[in-house]
Amino acid sequence: MNAANENDLAPLAEVAGEDVQSNFNFAYLDERTKRMIRRALLKAVAIPGYQVPFGSREMPLPYGWGTGGIQVTASVIGPDDVLKIIDQGSDDTVNAVNIRRFFERTAGVATTTHTHEATLIQTRHRIPEIPLHEGQVIVYQVPVPEPMQHLEPRETETRTLHGLAEYGLLHVKLYEDIAKYGHIATTYDYPVLVNGRYIMAPSPIPKFDNPKMHMNPALQLFGAGREKRIYAVPPYTSVESLGFEDHPFEVQRWDASCALCGATDSFLDEVITDDLGTRMHVCSDSDYCQSRQDALANSGAAA
Amino acid sequence: MYVAVKGGKNAILNSYRLLAEQRRGDNRLPELSVPQIQQQLKLAVDRVMNEGSVYDSELAALAIKQASGDLIEAIFLLRAYRATLPRLGITLPLKTERMSLKRRISATFKDLPGGQVLGPTYDYTQRLLDFTLLASSQTVPTTDTHKTEEQPARMDLPVTPRVVDMLNSEGLIETRPVPPGDPDPVDLTREPLRFPAVRATRLQNLARGDEGFLLAMAYSTQRGYAHSHPFVGEVRLGQVALEIVPEELGFAISMGDIEITECEMVNQFAGSKTEPPQFTRGYGLAFGHSERKAMAMSLVDRALRADELGEPIESPAQMEEFVLSHSDSLEASGFVQHLKLPHYVDFQSELELIRKMRAAASQATNPAAPGVTA
Numbered sequence: 001m002n003a004a005n006e007n008d009l010a011p012l013a014e015v016a017g018e019d020v021q022s023n024f025n026f027a028y029l030d031e032r033t034k035r036m037i038r039r040a041l042l043k044a045v046a047i048p049g050y051q052v053p054f055g056s057r058e059m060p061l062p063y064g065w066g067t068g069g070i071q072v073t074a075s076v077i078g079p080d081d082v083l084k085i086i087d088q089g090s091d092d093t094v095n096a097v098n099i100r101r102f103f104e105r106t107a108g109v110a111t112t113t114h115t116h117e118a119t120l121i122q123t124r125h126r127i128p129e130i131p132l133h134e135g136q137v138i139v140y141q142v143p144v145p146e147p148m149q150h151l152e153p154r155e156t157e158t159r160t161l162h163g164l165a166e167y168g169l170l171h172v173k174l175y176e177d178i179a180k181y182g183h184i185a186t187t188y189d190y191p192v193l194v195n196g197r198y199i200m201a202p203s204p205i206p207k208f209d210n211p212k213m214h215m216n217p218a219l220q221l222f223g224a225g226r227e228k229r230i231y232a233v234p235p236y237t238s239v240e241s242l243g244f245e246d247h248p249f250e251v252q253r254w255d256a257s258c259a260l261c262g263a264t265d266s267f268l269d270e271v272i273t274d275d276l277g278t279r280m281h282v283c284s285d286s287d288y289c290q291s292r293q294d295a296l297a298n299s300g301a302a303a
Numbered sequence: 304m305y306v307a308v309k310g311g312k313n314a315i316l317n318s319y320r321l322l323a324e325q326r327r328g329d330n331r332l333p334e335l336s337v338p339q340i341q342q343q344l345k346l347a348v349d350r351v352m353n354e355g356s357v358y359d360s361e362l363a364a365l366a367i368k369q370a371s372g373d374l375i376e377a378i379f380l381l382r383a384y385r386a387t388l389p390r391l392g393i394t395l396p397l398k399t400e401r402m403s404l405k406r407r408i409s410a411t412f413k414d415l416p417g418g419q420v421l422g423p424t425y426d427y428t429q430r431l432l433d434f435t436l437l438a439s440s441q442t443v444p445t446t447d448t449h450k451t452e453e454q455p456a457r458m459d460l461p462v463t464p465r466v467v468d469m470l471n472s473e474g475l476i477e478t479r480p481v482p483p484g485d486p487d488p489v490d491l492t493r494e495p496l497r498f499p500a501v502r503a504t505r506l507q508n509l510a511r512g513d514e515g516f517l518l519a520m521a522y523s524t525q526r527g528y529a530h531s532h533p534f535v536g537e538v539r540l541g542q543v544a545l546e547i548v549p550e551e552l553g554f555a556i557s558m559g560d561i562e563i564t565e566c567e568m569v570n571q572f573a574g575s576k577t578e579p580p581q582f583t584r585g586y587g588l589a590f591g592h593s594e595r596k597a598m599a600m601s602l603v604d605r606a607l608r609a610d611e612l613g614e615p616i617e618s619p620a621q622m623e624e625f626v627l628s629h630s631d632s633l634e635a636s637g638f639v640q641h642l643k644l645p646h647y648v649d650f651q652s653e654l655e656l657i658r659k660m661r662a663a664a665s666q667a668t669n670p671a672a673p674g675v676t677a
Contacts, residue, residue, distance in 0.1 A: 030387045053495040058382040063637030088645045097311035125648045154624050156498045187652035206652045226634045228495035269647045
């Protein structure tokens with residue numbers, strides 16, 4: 001087919017979109033469902049790190065693609081919110097674009113790519129590099145809420161282990177890593193102890209991002225749609241990554257810096273640029289990278 | 304030169320258009336209509352109504368059309384549609400002994416009250432491709448039985464007793480009395496599945512479960528992974544009246560009929576210290592004409608009762624969490640296919656780790672070797 005231009009696409013978008021806002025409730029979910037989810041959220045905030053079961057709905061997007069995060073966002077969003085959606089740190093990946101469009105169509109709220117402008121941020125796999133501030137809410141999309149699922153798949157068992165705060169399984173797993181490799185070989189979804197009580201899966205963010213959860217001024221909400229669980233970390237709550245005295249928790253470091261903005265303090269993605277395997281590193285957080293590039297350009301222009 | 308990944312929105316809108324083209328196929332051919340699908344792809348429509356948990360053949364047919372015939376995608380469309388609909392009430396238990404029967408088969412008795420009715424079935428077709436179907440514009444003469452099928456199920460229909468009830472009169476089969484207070488069942492579309500689950504909840508999960516998954520689980524019980532020695536007490540297909548008791552009336556009224564397939568599986572049970580040997584039951588119920596589904600469901604239902612009946616739990620089909628957590632096609636399809644989503648960040652973390660580990664390994668074996676080698 002011919003390459004499409006924006007004009008060709010306009011009528012198609014109309015057809016595909018219909019008049020979504022008048023056919024569906026604000027932010028898609030009906031109010032009774034939102035109330036049910038808000039109750040689960042309140043419980044989750046009251047017991048930091050505890051997984052609250054909730055009546056997850058079948059959303060118009062597939063399970064595993066952010067339905068938990070979408071339901072949480074839809075339940076807390078208001079008409080005055082400014083929404084930012086990221087996937088892998090970027091506002092421009094197709095899944096982020098798709099979820100942003102979903103809320104543009106069903107809630108009609110303002111959206112932004114700037115972390116500091118957003119009142120509500122929905123994320124998959126990253127925490128923005130720019131520190132969050134009080135009043136912001138960050139919603140994590142969670143595929144597997146149970147930190148012990150790969151060690152003990154039965155929920156009836158893990159529920160008991162959480163109840164007894166019996167987390168030996170996880171410590172043994174980390175210890176086995178050290179015994180085998182000399183260091184801990186978990187790089188993402190690195191388990192954390194929340195408020196000194198519940199061990200929690202931080203959703204698969206890289207462990208690079210784990211320290212950002214600790215005493216964060218923003219409210220952190222976690223939604224797992226397929227597994228039907230919600231959990232939360234209230235503002236200024238202790239979030240401690242597991243470790244040992246002689247093998248403390250460590251984050252990844254790169255020898256490289258971002259090829260676009262020069263950052264040395266951000267999480268870098270590796271991009272293969274030709275068929276000879278040449279690589280470059282760029283920031284995974286596209287807003288952080290862009291704002292640094294803009295600042296560099298401005299200071300260059302000013303000089 | 305690296306170009307940042309942008310333009311996702313245009314890519315998505317373009318993919319909609321390509322999908323629409325693919326769905327329509329060759330424009331010179333007449334477009335498939337929803338009533339055609341409803342009428343001529345009945346078994347596909349029935350499966351989508353079942354697993355989509357909506358008894359509406361028009362919407363199911365629309366979903367099949369929209370999904371280009373991908374039934375799991377069609378089930379997804381129907382489920383997403385129903386998710387935010389209000390729930391108006393709960394029906395009375397179906398009186399399946401008062402069905403307008405189109406088909407009724409028992410494998411346990413040669414003849415029985417109500418008789419054996421073969422009805423429409425592929426069972427005894429010889430699976431030879433029928434090349435006459437290549438020619439279009441065929442009409443099939445309607446039979447007399449077809450007329451009786453269209454008779455509505457009425458509350459005064461003659462009772463066709465179920466095989467299990469006949470076994471009951473001899474005390475040979477377990478009874479399933481209504482639990483005290485007749486509590487409302489959990490609604491899995493409103494509440495999350497919790498373990499351990501009661502049988503009504505398990506059956507609800509199986510009724511929505513993927514036919515292929517249930518079929519494989521059921522098959523495994525026949526091949527030594529859980530022994531249940533099943534016999535088809537009966538399979539029946541037909542119209543049954545759906546009744547509710549509106550609060551303002553206080554008595555039952557019929558809301559109309561639905562077509563269902565019901566399977567009662569009869570299984571051996573050796574007895575225990577407290578109970579003499581008797582037959583046990585596995586139950587399957589599905590919308591429309593869905594025998595494979597109903598039969599698979601009844602086998603899996605019986606296997607999942609291992610704990611209740613004091614049987615050792617050794618096989619996947621007996622493990623409640625294993626079966627119920629993996630039966631839903633939406634959950635399975637979504638999570639398997641989410642692997643298509645970008646995982647750059649996690650993968651980057653793994654890349655760093657594996658390089659570090661390889662460097663350490665090559666240092667250990669050959670201290671003179673330079674760091675990482677490809």
